[in-house]
Amino acid sequence: MTGLAGWSRTALVVRALMLAAGAGALVGAGWVGGLPVVGLVVGALGLMAALIQPGGLGPAVVIGGAAGAWVVRYGVDQASATGTVLLALALAVFHQAAGLAAALPPTARVDPAIVVRFARHGALVLAASAVVGALALLLVRPAGSSSLELLGIVAVVIAVVVPVLLSRSGPREPDAR
Amino acid sequence: MVDSAEPRRPGTDGSGRRRRGRAGKPRRLTPQPAWRPTAALARAVVLSAALLLLAVLLRRADLVVLAAPLVLGAVFGLVGRPAAGPSIRLRVPRDTMLEGGRATITASVTAPDGADIAAVQLELPPDLVTPTALVAVPVPPGDRSVDVGFRMRTVRWGRRQVGPAWVRATAAFGLLSWPPVRTETTAATTWPLREGFDAADTVPRAEGLVGAHVSRRPGEGGDLAGVRPFVPGDRLRRINWRVTGRTGELHVTATYSDRDTEVLLMLDSAHDLGRAPESSLDVGVRAGGAIAEHYLRAGDRVGLIDLGNPQRRVPPRNGRSHLVRLLDVLMDAKPRRDQRYDPATAEAAALSAPHALVVLLSPLTNPAALAAVAAVARSGRSVVAVDTLPTDIQPDRHSDWSDLAFRIWRLRRSADLDRLAELGIPVVPWGGAGSLDQVLRDATRAARAAR
Numbered sequence: 261m262t263g264l265a266g267w268s269r270t271a272l273v274v275r276a277l278m279l280a281a282g283a284g285a286l287v288g289a290g291w292v293g294g295l296p297v298v299g300l301v302v303g304a305l306g307l308m309a310a311l312i313q314p315g316g317l318g319p320a321v322v323i324g325g326a327a328g329a330w331v332v333r334y335g336v337d338q339a340s341a342t343g344t345v346l347l348a349l350a351l352a353v354f355h356q357a358a359g360l361a362a363a364l365p366p367t368a369r370v371d372p373a374i375v376v377r378f379a380r381h382g383a384l385v386l387a388a389s390a391v392v393g394a395l396a397l398l399l400v401r402p403a404g405s406s407s408l409e410l411l412g413i414v415a416v417v418i419a420v421v422v423p424v425l426l427s428r429s430g431p432r433e434p435d436a437r
Numbered sequence: 438m439v440d441s442a443e444p445r446r447p448g449t450d451g452s453g454r455r456r457r458g459r460a461g462k463p464r465r466l467t468p469q470p471a472w473r474p475t476a477a478l479a480r481a482v483v484l485s486a487a488l489l490l491l492a493v494l495l496r497r498a499d500l501v502v503l504a505a506p507l508v509l510g511a512v513f514g515l516v517g518r519p520a521a522g523p524s525i526r527l528r529v530p531r532d533t534m535l536e537g538g539r540a541t542i543t544a545s546v547t548a549p550d551g552a553d554i555a556a557v558q559l560e561l562p563p564d565l566v567t568p569t570a571l572v573a574v575p576v577p578p579g580d581r582s583v584d585v586g587f588r589m590r591t592v593r594w595g596r597r598q599v600g601p602a603w604v605r606a607t608a609a610f611g612l613l614s615w616p617p618v619r620t621e622t623t624a625a626t627t628w629p630l631r632e633g634f635d636a637a638d639t640v641p642r643a644e645g646l647v648g649a650h651v652s653r654r655p656g657e658g659g660d661l662a663g664v665r666p667f668v669p670g671d672r673l674r675r676i677n678w679r680v681t682g683r684t685g686e687l688h689v690t691a692t693y694s695d696r697d698t699e700v701l702l703m704l705d706s707a708h709d710l711g712r713a714p715e716s717s718l719d720v721g722v723r724a725g726g727a728i729a730e731h732y733l734r735a736g737d738r739v740g741l742i743d744l745g746n747p748q749r750r751v752p753p754r755n756g757r758s759h760l761v762r763l764l765d766v767l768m769d770a771k772p773r774r775d776q777r778y779d780p781a782t783a784e785a786a787a788l789s790a791p792h793a794l795v796v797l798l799s800p801l802t803n804p805a806a807l808a809a810v811a812a813v814a815r816s817g818r819s820v821v822a823v824d825t826l827p828t829d830i831q832p833d834r835h836s837d838w839s840d841l842a843f844r845i846w847r848l849r850r851s852a853d854l855d856r857l858a859e860l861g862i863p864v865v866p867w868g869g870a871g872s873l874d875q876v877l878r879d880a881t882r883a884a885r886a887a888r
Contacts, residue, residue: 352506359611393502
């Protein structure tokens with residue numbers, strides 16, 4: 261593995277963004293304060309693994325850890341809207357940055373247009389997520405209802421099935437000369 | 438029998454039937470390349486599903502907010518997913534590269550609409566240096582190809598294989614990836630022409646009466662020799678009317694004749710001393726290429742004998758295409774330890790024109806080469822020995838006696854050089870353009886005095 265001196269500036273900037281967003285998500289979710297030392301170590305190791313190998317399990321550990329801590333922290337109570345939005349923003353940025361970092365070899369010379377393209381996609385996703393999140397927060401009924409649960413189950417099914425179906429493409433032979 | 442022109446389908450025999458292993462079970466097929474989900478997609482699907490499930494079970498809308506960017510990012514990304522895979526093609530410059538020069542090798546990547554990033558990596562031999570051999574570029578929309586240029590500097594002459602180049606493409610904003618696709622290697626040739634050789638005093642003794650060298654003999658040429666009174670036999674178009682009008686007597690403009698000559702290069706490739714790219718063979722090949730180019734440009738005939746491979750002789754010819762032939766043979770020069778003195782080599786040199794200039798390119802450590810050049814010198818031709826031994830050469834330390842052995846070797850070589858001097862063969866180290874000026878000037882003076 262090449263040392264950090266050989267890494268491109270883009271790779272370093274993207275990892276710095278991952279570090280800030282990942283650490284912010286873990287701290288903001290209550291991972292650091294709410295869990296014992298083991299949790300802290302796991303979170304730090306996950307973050308480190310994500311920075312070193314963003315195409316591995318590290319990012320999933322960070323996002324899953326932060327979301328898990330958030331779930332544990334509030335239990336069956338509703339979390340504050342501001343904290344939720346900030347955590348969602350941090351997780352989204354971390355997820356997107358990890359995807360970009362995994363696609364870019366760290367020592368490669370990177371065309372800045374790639375970063376712009378990813379940033380534009382991220383902004384679009386955040387804008388759409390803001391609408392969805394606002395709807396979810398506004399429409400929630402504290403007592404709960406069967407319609408909400410049904411809606412949630414449908415959403416789970418869609419969330420799992422749609423990306424899986426969309427990701428399937430027929431194999432084609434590359435035309436290498 | 439399978440027609441080689443028709444490609445086989447993977448996993449089938451020539452008749453189209455599926456191949457079976459020894460036990461009769463179908464063989465495991467090699468997975469076809471396809472867009473495959475990355476860890477980012479798996480992460481988005483699993484974590485968002487878990488969050489949404491918990492949101493339903495715990496009746497917490499905030500978990501929907503956390504899951505929304507993951508789900509929407511995956512859906513938005515996968516909507517425009519590509520179907521076909523990327524392809525890559527490698528292009529080397531059509532013009533031959535020059536040693537020390539710069540060139541751009543281009544990898545042309547074509548990826549389908551929907552692909553995001555193409556990371557292209559080029560494998561290069563150590564003689565081609567580039568600041569970065571790994572470049573990530575965005576894939577342009579609309580199935581267009583993108584050219585990735587690798588600027589490089591050629592360090593050493595020779596024929597080599599460039600590549601392969603690899604492309605690894607990702608799509609759907611990092612959610613899908615295609616396995617690396619590679620090209621074949623491509624041949625690239627670097628000529629041993631680093632700097633032009635330039636000699637002020639060109640050849641000691643010219644051969645023909647037509648050429649580019651200015652002789653000391655008056656004749657039909659381009660260079661002004663002076664203005665003299667008209668004598669019977671002078672051509673009327675030579676009359677200098679201005680001087681004639683001023684003096685009242687007919688005067689003509691006198692010129693020197695232009696002549697050409699023959700140059701024979703003798704490359705001693707028996708030993709390659711020093712380290713590339715400044716070894717003795719490197720210097721010899723470079724010097725040979727530069728000298729050949731110089732004299733061919735002047736309209737002379739240049740021949741070549743590789744003492745390490747006497748069968749590959751290039752007879753003296755002129756013209757630009759002849760330079761390519763000479764460089765081809767020069768680039769095939771390889772050191773051969775088992776080389777012995779071949780009398781036919783000296784005979785071949787003796788068959789060159791009587792007034793040919795013979796240039797030996799050698800580290801002057803090989804007795805066979807010294808004997809050959811001595812035989813040529815005795816035949817009366819002008820001979821120049823170009824010393825290609827690196828000045829900073831150091832012995833390989835095998836034992837405590839290495840230094841002493843190296844000193845003895847140096848003394849012996851010095852004695853050999855003295856013997857060459859006794860035969861009237863000047864020895865000059867190669868120092869690029871202008872290296873042979875002084876020697877050629879002396880040789881010209883000596884040749885003129887002898888007549």
